Amino acid sequence: MTTPATIGGKIFLIFYGLIGCAGTILFFNLFLERLITVIAYVMKSCHERQLRRKGVLPHNGRRGSGSSEVDSLAGWKPSVYYVMLILCVASLIISCCASAMYTPIEGWSYFDSLYFCFVAFSTIGFGDLVSSQNIRYESQGLYRFGNFVFILMGVCCIYSLFNVISIVIKQSINWILKKFACKCCHRCQRRLFRSRRNVVMPGNVRSRRNISIETDVVNESDTDGRRLSGEMISMKDFLASNKVSLAIMQKQLSETANGYPRQMSSNLKQNGFSGGVGALAIMNNRLAETSVDR
Incomplete structure (x- = not known):
């Protein structure tokens, strides 16, 4: 060697x-x-x-140009399992034909020849069996050319098969992760929301995440376009979680517009809603109450 x-x-x-x-x-x-x-x-x-x-189609259909032909094949991508089956059959046929050549020329058994084909085609190369190492062969030039062709075709098929198998493994892992998703994600999400202070919380939060080994980004389709972090919520969730605040704000605005009695200001302070009128004042009061209670 x-x-x-x-x-x-x-x-x-x-x-x-x-x-x-x-x-x-x-x-x-x-x-x-x-x-x-x-x-x-x-x-x-x-x-x-x-x-x-x-x-349905005419028999004298014309072929399109190169770019249109490629575009027309975009919707005809075969399944990954179909490609894997074709590559398995091609690799098996090449290995069997190459073993039939190695067995009489190298003096190996047919099983050893198949073993050599897999080790050589997968580029593992242990070195226990190596072809074309004898000093002389019958039709040595033809044998070396056939050896080169078989190894080239075998490596192409096996390498492509490994790529397709890796895609199948990735899809299988994603399927397993979806089936056996962590059931404590909902609890962890609730703890995360509870740990945040002074954050407007949505009424209904969906905590199911599309877990995948490809990316750790949450699928927006699973959350109806809303983020699970609570940073972006819809107006519907905002109104549902702040009905009491909006009712108090409307009451204050109505009473102020109609002439709010001054003698009730002391009672209002005791109730904890002093400090102005409007949404900003009510929000400041809520933040202050939250910090005091905690």
């Missing part, structure tokens, strides 16, 4: 590996993207063929 032996060769390998591995990952991602595009094109073509057989 070829490895760098000098310090210069090892330094070159480090910088070359950075660019080479990045380019290889880009190549694999483009391979997966083109595969999804081909699957979408096949699905759309099959659907249009069925419509033509039923007489």
